[in-house]
Amino acid sequence: METGIVIVGVGGQGVLTLARWLGEAAMAEGYDVRIAEVHGMSQRGGSVEVHVRIGREVYAPIVEEGGADFVIALEALEALRAYRYLKPNGILVVNKRIIQPPGKWYNLNDTLDAIRRSGIKTYIVPCYDIALELGSVLYENSVMLGFVSKLLGLSMPPSLDENNRKAFLRGMSLI
């Protein structure tokens, strides 16, 4: 197996942490892993994009356009931005949430409808709603982690604390 994953969201949503958790889980199963992060400016409310490559022998740290098996988006507009990374048979996983960009107002349901109709296999996951239910928006990424772990056939990474475990299991139960 060799899997290319692009994880996107908005600075502050825990995109980097989600990628690291996935990497830890894959490493625990004996896979080679490369995670390419971007720090600095992009963390300040801008788009964040992290590449994860998992396989028996991985060299290149980044996924090229048209080369991703999975795009995981913690925010719906960022899913549109990362869309170009998908393979024709790739899978898109989108959190049911919009963070309004500067300027124009975007409607969440209209955006998700457009994505649903786009022809790419898509899962829309209510990570935001579940996280709030669990007490904090901070758990958004661990709900998503649970969901995609089930999809990828990976186990829970060892470093999750109790609250994040709870969120992980909720995410896992959605599929």
Place this chain on the structure above:
Amino acid sequence: MRLLLLGNEALAYGSLAAGVAVATAYPGTPSTEVLETLEEFKDRFVYWAANEKTAFELSYGAALAGARALVAMKHVGLNVASDPLHSAAYTGVEGGFLIITADDPWMYSSQNEQDTRWYGLQAYIPVLEPSNPVEAYKMAKDGFALSEKLKHPVMLRSVTRVSHVRAPVEIEHPAPPKWGRFTKDVKRFCLVPTNARERKKALLEKWEKIQDIASEYIQTEGSGDVFIVTSGVAYNYVKEAVRRLNIKAVIVKLGIVVPTPRKVADIVDKSAVVVEEGDPVLELQLRSLGISTRGKLNGYFPKFGELDINKVAMGIAKAVGVPYNPPQPPRPPLEPPPRPPVLCPGCPHMATFYILKVATAGLNPVWSGDIGCYSLGINMGQQDVITHMGSSVGLGSGITVAGRHFVVATIGDSTFYHAALPQLIDVVGKSIPILIVVMDNSYTAMTGGQPSPSRFLPAEKITEALGLPTFVIDPVDVKRSIEIVKKAVEIVKNGKPAVVISRRPCVLMAIRKARRLGVQIPKYQVDLEKCKSCGLCYNLLKCSAISKRPDGKAYVDPALCVGCGVCAEVCPFNAFKLEGRKEIWLEIWKQA
């Protein structure tokens, strides 16, 4: 122990395994985590210096005295340290001295792309180039041994996709720090011209020897009649591109690119494809060895930005004449809107910019900017020039002198100490009428919150000592601050310089502190009855937690609001209502 490490963390652990005793840096993406990792080891001297030059000097001095020392910085930081860098090759060192620089191809968070390997060529300092975190670990460790063996500084050039890539790395226990004692040697260490001339001769001889040693870092794999010479992160793309193109090739990977070992000419058959990240530093040296190359110089690979498997596969396919069909990226169903980096909700700079805008209304100021979070004031139309650390006061002074502009120079506290202190002398010396605004959030915030000198040396002590009229404000207190800044504006209008220090810690640090203490952060919501769609909050203040609804009224995203209350201060209709309590939070924030 096998850990999923960032390249920068691997560099730190490799240095620890080599017994590094002194480590210094000035934070800068993508280099910062090297020192952040070392900070945990209290048995060593680890220090965030005022700038890259002072960091370099601390470590260089320690290495002259025989200690094992490293200095880390981003590519543009090396320009600041370039003066001592060039002398370091002349004196050499006694203890291992590793200079880590992290380049940023595609400029994810930098002003220019600069390939620091040029500095190695210019300064006669060999450059190691790791391709991944595992090699970063090994090369950092070996770099100290190499430096000590040669009694010469060694540079290690990383790039974003090595420094900020995580991979499984096997690490050893840290070795005890190796300290030193200075032994006097005037002929070697005092670079007055007579001594320096002798040292230059010795340096050229040493450089020949280093060129031979560089041969030991060549790795050759594969077979065939195509030769691909590569180094650093580019090697990874070459490996996968060769696999994808299904061609037979000899991959020649260099661990030391500067100086390029002569031995490469014996390995390749007169011609080679060259794949490297950055400028054609390797390619030019190969040509000087008489090798005919196909690389960046003749357009096989792009001359700027970063490589990926696809770009490398396309270049190699063209160079060796095989077909290649690149993957076709799909088009999204809707065009995504731009989402530029913005000031964080509650960022004290957001309020400072608002205060400055109101206090200078009608003056049409030139906003002379600088490197740091406040460069994001560009989104508010309040940054007209940003070129390098210290450009605000430096270029702003020039702009003031050139015309009759009212110039506002905005600079962060860390950058103020890094690059503005000598400039203040010039401002005082010629009494240049400029408004200098120190945006003091107590941290080097854009790189993740390293402590700034302002935590032990408040900026007003310096500006007051220089006789500059100085005003200190708390930007959360918007109305009062506007009145104070107007006084400073009057001084500048009357032909004298003035300084405003806007002090409120980075809100991200404050949030972390509040979470640790279990204190709930209050939030603001919009009373839709009272909101009159005037747009002051989303158009002028531009808080990134506030959006404009389709009906023109304001909307506060509850997940983003951090209860700074600045919106409530600027709203003329009292439409923002507080949920929760504010006093304890504001106090924790002030102390963060």
